[in-house]
Amino acid sequence: MKRPLRIKEDHHPTSGRGYIHVCPLCGQPLSLYDTRDGDQAYWCEPCGKGHRAGELPLGALRPLPHAG
Numbered sequence: 001m002k003r004p005l006r007i008k009e010d011h012h013p014t015s016g017r018g019y020i021h022v023c024p025l026c027g028q029p030l031s032l033y034d035t036r037d038g039d040q041a042y043w044c045e046p047c048g049k050g051h052r053a054g055e056l057p058l059g060a061l062r063p064l065p066h067a068g
Helices: none
Strands: 020-021 031-034 039-042 049-052 059-064
Touching: none
Parallel strands: none
Antiparallel strands: 020 059, 031 039, 039 049
């Protein structure tokens, strides 16, 4: 018998368009790198910390300023 899926609240937008990936600690833009296992990861040079692209921490997306 299958268990019903647990619905988790998603705190991230459904699309990454219109957002910049920033460090949740210092707010600086992150660099995207390919890892040895074929995945991708974001890295903050000033903090020396990073996270895998699929494991987005809260506060890592900032809306881009609108042209106007």
